[in-house]
Amino acid sequence: MARKHTDRLESGDGSHHPGPPRFVTVGEGFVNPNGDEMETRDELAPWNLDRNPDGEYTWHVADVPEGSTATPTDAPIAEFVPDVSGEYTFVLEAPDGEHELTVRAFPQQEAEGEQPRPQVRLEVTTNADQDRTQNRNQERVQFEATAQLADDAAAGDEKPDTDLTVEFYTDDWNALELDGQNSVSRAALESLERPARVYAVAVTDDGRYSIPDAVEVWVGSGAGDADDAVGIAERSDIHVERPFEPPSWVEDAIVYEIFTRRFPDQEDPTFETIADRIDHLADLGVDVLWLTPMLETDRGFGTPDSQGGPHGYHTDDYLRVDPDLGTMADFEALVDACHDHDIRVVFDLVINHTGDTHPFYEAAVDDSHPEHERYRDWYRWKNFAERDADTYFGWEGIPNLDHSNPAVRAYLLDVIDFWAPLVDGFRTDVAWGVPLGFWTEVADRLRRYDAKFFLLDETIPSDVEMGGGRFHMHHDDVLHDTLESVAAAAVAADGGGAADAGRGEEEGNGDGEERKRDDEGGNGDGEAKAKADGAHNDTDTEDAVVDTFSDMSVDAIDGASAILDAVSERARRGAHPDSEWLLYVENHDTDRFLAEHGRDAQQAAAAATFTLPGSPMLYYGQETGLTERREPMNWDGFDTAVLEYYRNLLDLRQSVPALQRAAALERVPYEAGTKYAVAYARDASAVHQIVDQTGVEDGPQRVLVVLNFSPEPTTVRVNERISGPDLLSGAQVVSESDGDESEWDWAVTVDSAVVLESEGSATE
Template sequence: MNRSESPETDEDGPDEAEGTRGWIATDGGHNSTDPDGAKEFVSGDGSHHPGPPRFVTVGQGIVNPNGNEMETRDELAPWNPDPDGEYSWRVADAPAGSAAEPTDEPIAEFEPDVPGEYALTLEAPDGTHELTVRVFPEEDEDDPRPQVSLDATVADDRIELSATATVVGGADDALEVEFYVDDRDDAAVSPDGTIPLSDVTEPVRVYAVAVGDRHSVPDAIELVPADDGGGETTVRVEHPFEPPSWVEDAVVYEIFTRRFPDQDDPTFETIADRLDHLEALGVDVLWLTPFLEAESGFGTPMDHGGPHGYNTRDYFAPDPDLGTLEDFEALVEACHERDIRVVFDLVINHTADTHPFYEAAVDEDHPEHDRYRDWYRWEDFDARDADTYFGWADIPNLDHGNPAVREYLLEVIDYWAPTVDGFRTDVAWGVPLSFWTEVHDRVTGADAEFFLLDETLPSDVEMGGGRFHMHHDDVLHDVLEAIGQWAGDGGVSEATADADGAAGATSQEEDEDEGEDAVADEFTDSAAGLDTTSADAILEAIAERDRRGAHPDSLWLQYVENHDTDRYLERYGRETQRAAGAATFTLPGVPMYYYGQETGLTGRREPMNWDEFDDDLFEYYRGLSDLRQSHPALRTAAALERIAYETDTDAAVAYARDDSAGNRVVVLLHFGDGSATLRIDESVAATDLVSGEAVPCVALEDDESFDYELTVETAAVLEATAE
């Protein structure tokens, strides 16, 4: 379906999406198409069933509170919601001693009071649906969290489930694994961890949770009936939480959409004119900050954040100053011709306070007031005090506990998903987990290659495992910031943190009073507990992913700066920026450029410096991109290995990367002034794979601990050689 076929809108009123209902599959399943061959979107099987089993702890609950700006939100919600439908929740079965009951709303909250297994029922217009809620005892969040990977094989007439459970610093054999079949599927797991093959006549979803001192994020498989090639029925095992293969080893490039193109004519067309730059840099994914019609369009001054676009006024219309829908589609097509995927910045936690829905909500004389008043969360409606984050008074939070809001936002997703390759979701922590579960099911069910990236800060591993494929790595970013502060040559000893834990203003609007940075207090602890006084803290940041119990398939977006931060180059200097950039390209994860990082841009949201490139810096980053994409030992799945090294400065670090085929490199980074000397117990070729230049190297023939002494200024990647 051509997205130029925009819905009918009323520019003078709140009927923005009238007639934009999502496309519901007529066969009750995924991957269907309309008569024109376009993908149709439906959540689950098209019913109101609320989705997969839920896994929570006593004291955590499934709640969506006002007031706590950094608390992950959640709810019990019917899928494919009908705003006019009647829904009610109740507890059908509970552990002995429990008195917990869901709240009395169509989209409900539930605070279990006793560990065990609960059966909840949802009475919906299409019948009764049952949902399993497994509740674990309260957990010490300082303990490492286990991880689990689920698989299955067919043996004779049975399907044998197999799960690998691990926990950092603990004994794997102390972990137990629990299996759960989706409540929508007609099958059961036997006590021996098997399922009769005869039970799988339709797809069956199975979930595994590792349980120790804490419980893991669940993993899942889908058992799909298939022909074994000889006419006999078998099953195909699918892994629905795996990310699309195209993003695993990608290089991402974020542009501040209204500042990246030629500023004399900043449009989608002139962005397309600059794609050769991205192609030369080895970019695989283009992330565009919001380009829809917004309050902060062209002309927004920098003391209000510049033309950032994060306060949406119309979810179905591009900013006309950038161009039309056809112009945007032409940009996407031009990207695809260069094998560059396009990621849409989805902003559905809040709207602008000038959005027609909000204007109707606050005006009691507006003819649509009663309809839209309940579309927003309120601290005090009588005072017109909307629920907001960090004092951002001009972006009121939507109420995702309203079925009409959910239905509308699913229409927004259905409208844009066919054109783009993925969503980056702004303020993802402010939208309930249950909604993201439905979104993941909906978009990946229609297109298994669709990609989802969350902005959740501090990062929350609950966003993995069936919600998002990739997370912003705020811990690594904060570590790089901390190292830059004490090791860089920018002369900055202290930084004021922003929404990503870095120096600079907030993502929505700079504080006019710099002493009142509400976001700083919330985000400065992303790297809490890590010793950031030496460069090897970057290795601890990577290890922190497993300690926190991230889903094994979760990917991590690695960056030194983005639209919410000051420029690393400006704050910490050129050499330190080069070292930090090399870290994002040589550690396991997905590296990201923020436009101009590679060309020497120093302003956070200033126009791209098309005529003033730092050519040496560009060639350096192009070398990093080329090596990242060409060397197997630097792929995301390659192992990170700590190696023995000795150095004359805390600003230097060494580590190795290797893959299962025996490819291995050693990485040396130095964040400080001048050069650093490192001794390593590795046999390496003394040629930097990024620059192709020789690295000063001395063989230590009389040293019993180390083989070579090398000198590095900022970064070197060396091929490991046979002893």
Template sequence: MRRSTHVATLDSLVDVPIADGGRRRPDADEATVDDATPSSHPGPPQFVAVNETIEDPNGNDQEDRDALAPRNPVADATYSWSVVDAPADSEATVGDDPIVGFDPDVPGEYTLALDADDGRHELTVRVFPPENEDDPRPRVELDADVVGEQVVLTATATTPPANSQLDPDIDVELYVDDRDRDALTDAGSVLSAAEIDEPVRIHAVAAGRRYSVADSIRLVPDGDSVSVERPYDPPSWLDDAVFYEIFTRRFPDQDDPTFDQMAEHLDHLDELGVDALWLTPFVDAYSSFGTDDDMGGPHGYDALDYFSVDPELGTMADFEAFVDACHERDIKVVFDLVVNHTSIRHEFFQAASDPDHEDHERYRDWYRWEDEDELVPDTYFGWSNIPNLNYENPEVREFVLSIVDFWVDKVDGFRCDVAWGVQHSFWKEVYDRVQSVDEDFLMLDESVPYFADFSEGEFHIHHDDRLHEALGMAADGDADAVLDAVERRANVGVPSYRPFLQYAENHDLDRFLAEHGRAAQMAAGAATFTLPGNPMLYYGQETGLEGYRDPMNWGEFDEELYDFYRSLVDARKSIPALGSDAGIERVPFYSESDRVLAFSRVADDQRVVVVLNFAEGSRTVRLGSYVETTDLLTDAELSPTERDDGLIEFEVETVAVLEADEPPATGPELDAGDSDDAREFDAEDGLAAVTGDDSTES
């Protein structure tokens, strides 16, 4: 991995533009807002390329989407957009609606103005040259310190680990958040830390052949100095958290499927070592109890009322008591926020789709339409019963924000369903909103496939659909795909401080056990606990349940399987080298099976080698003699054979975690057909193609 470090002082950002194209600083009275009134300002600076349009197209399944929008929208307010500054050759314009797209035509810096009832708000849009999406994206991390009296900013740009060359054109650009520029307008030529009397947000973006996801810090006055906060960092409780997903209406005993009865099973999760519980939707929904399995069972992803729980599960008080019971066991509760769509039977859609309804004109614009004349709703993947909401309507955003406000103080985090279907600008507003209530509140996205841009002040952790796919490939004979999936995270530009949710099973997928068999399911589960990221178990995965939405098999557990998963949880929490901050390396190994994988995990004071076997029955593995041969999972001795070539050979049934020394620079060669030469992982960033840390400073 290659690094480039850039240093600047805070006062250099005041009045002096960092990037080409220039911009004027807004007059001090342009965005004056009463402190008691939530501001309409559209948020942090936007970063795009010329070949990227800020838009929210209809009918594009799993496409990235965005819009420029006022925050804290009010249904009867007046909003209008304009371009007030742009590069000389630009002819770009914005529309007349309150929420608009933007199609920049030349690189440079643009200033857009949002005129609202609370004043004028200016937004910087930095536009980079056209990009080749096949090129890897750089990453950037921003920090600050007080040196003497000055605030010194340090931004470190890194190239993707699989790319052995530092992009010669890489640079870092720094921006004061448009909302905070007035806090610095009285500064002299040297801005001291003591002169900062209001919080100031700073953003950094690395740019070369491609531009990075932006990083951000917040400078907060602290006496005569400032403290530095990292608003995009995940909550500390996430570090080594083990997640558990339940299909809510199928988890409790089916003769009494209530919150009270679910609480009686929390000891099962506590004994397993679960830290965070994700519940599939439990609000009042059309697909409640009694929904046929061929319709997905009682999934709840088609809400009828976002502000009440399914009455068959209990009351709101019952749910709150369930949360309290979770908290007594130090288990966080994650709410499944489903706001890309509603049920087709929701009262709003009933009005929108019925021309004779008294509220038809109002609610017709609450939804997106494939054919508005015929009132055919826009949906994804043919999900005809869940029409998509229209986030270009301020009323919709206002309504959904009220849902966020209602639940944020009742749970510990949101898992956001179909996050890719909702605009980035909206998720940024939700992120800031929940963080202002609880800085430890978790944001988990379902973006499938995952997009790096959801890391930019939107979500703390992402579903890793690519790893799940790779686990299936390993079970079918391509174990190398697993490390390739881990490597992809950095190559697409996901910041190093963003973890991934790792799973072998979830409510949208056929059970790994049913698809690939018990041995492969155990190996896949072991992979999720030994690779960098947060492991998640889907209810019944640990007990041998085969139907992906079947009732939990209480009283019929596969006890051996349960003990296996308990050992994985224990290992994850007790072996430092398996922790979130530990690095990962490819290691040379040999096995005749293409369903076997080995890699190393590295912490400050510990190195382990993990061997996974996705095949039925044990397989022979050869490694260098730098590994110990006692399995840390079971304390069992592997009884290796020491070969004449200096390698050791042993059998692995499913998984082995072995203490190891640092491998020697040279050593015995493996037989023909061996894995590729070892490639070093950075301790935080994932796979690297080269050893070393060639750094430059500017």
């Protein structure tokens, strides 16, 4: 391995300063209670607790808005609920001195979630950009921001009757202040020991506020690649970076998730046999391998299906791989094999909970254990006397860690320090259960260690607060559930059975077995849509989990156009402009789309994930015809027709600029024979007109995508100037509309998905 896992990492400036300014809502603030399975948690905490978890830390408020009487709790990791909107200044007294923290509290909203949330983009220029003769000593850096509401784009000239303002903040650990024009002198930047970070927050007139955007600025020699993106002149040695941007390798990545103990050859399922199968991923064109947990666990090989199979989400040792899979050297060899194929590796980080067989938990519940007094406070308890741990949804085998304990945070930072040099990113399980402030520190810590390190969160429903300085990418559960809803409605409307729609009698899972629903499959890790874990199989609890997790879709009453509404939801909820989205039709916690909705609907849904903005993900066996959630990979029985379809999808995604990240998504007028068909365009031409053309891939700059979730073919009519064969199948599917009476110029015949080169609207 090129990187070593021996050095301790550090967060922020290396001190116990509690991080960047915080933005909260009156009446909510920073709270981390037991229960409340779906509520976002947060706290005020010192950073770098791994240096001194046993030190004395106290909080007090130095300045509050007029009328406020709120105070923080008396704990090293404190809770605080603001009672008045305005700006608060906190002081943390730590072993290394006093540290100030700015907290901005915004008014509580009466109808939260109904109105769109603003978005903001921070830009940077210097006066040298306008005046090339400017003396560098007089050079100033100007911060400007563009704010918008999601409705702005849809409303055209009819803008919402809402005023937007922008507030600017700087990190409290730098003695940097902006002037009244939101600028700073070159001299002020030169006086700083560390880069200065500036934040912008957009605010509506009724107090709705955006996820903050940020830039880092410093004076140095040579200009970085990031400078051009934020407007700094090439002649300047003032550097600017966007700390919330994802690594460049993530932006158009195709992700492949494997269920670690069911993907390799089943006669010898080890890291080595996974490595032997990496050629399959490379041949597909996969960029990122997401490994479900492979640490020591009591949910490894031999775990029955009634407990979710060998999923590994009940961790027994955070620093040791499962010996049944191999050694640490074997794991590192697997990572090397992936890197040899230009595939990056994402580690499934599970730090919301441990398994109930973890030594820490065993010590916590055993009065006679020599470490009992230490570890009893590492977990959250409903009733400690009865050893009733706080868990989610009755999943009794996974007690929640108490992140309000400095020792827990210190230990988890050590875990992160250990694994970060060995992998390329973390996918964080049950990320919503860990306080936001801790994720802020983790993201800062990892970025300072390796700016190319990648962070993917699991929050259900996806939480836009996880963006903007915490995670680069979010599971797009809204799109996933909308695809499920549209497919189910389409199959039901056709009158066919969901399980068999669109599939011939011979179209099984590749090994001759009949499809059978994994009705007893446990969720295993806090994500599953249907089943509680382990022996806890109370029907009421299971139904509650289903109701909570499976109702995230956009209303599909109008049919397949709902998938475009699902994409629009990202901006309406105020997602950070740099947030990426993981697009999937199934994963280890869902039933297989093919089994539930049939081949045509599966192909349409998969095409949506590969042609809509975001990063497509394949769950192992999705491309080979598997029909059960966590069954072994069918290495000797691929469904070759399904595999060929997915090969074409991946090739298309990687070769067509119009399907990649920078391309715009456009709604287009269309007429379809069923409401379960939808058409839309992706257009990269505007982007490529304003950037250097060097290295831009040949291929269509604009395409029309047509999807059909119905089991039967349909015709979709459009006014796009489309030409050529279907880029996905090579078939001729376009015909000119008959006569002059039709208002539509072209007709497209579509079974499940069609992608066509387009020159734009025929009516322009």
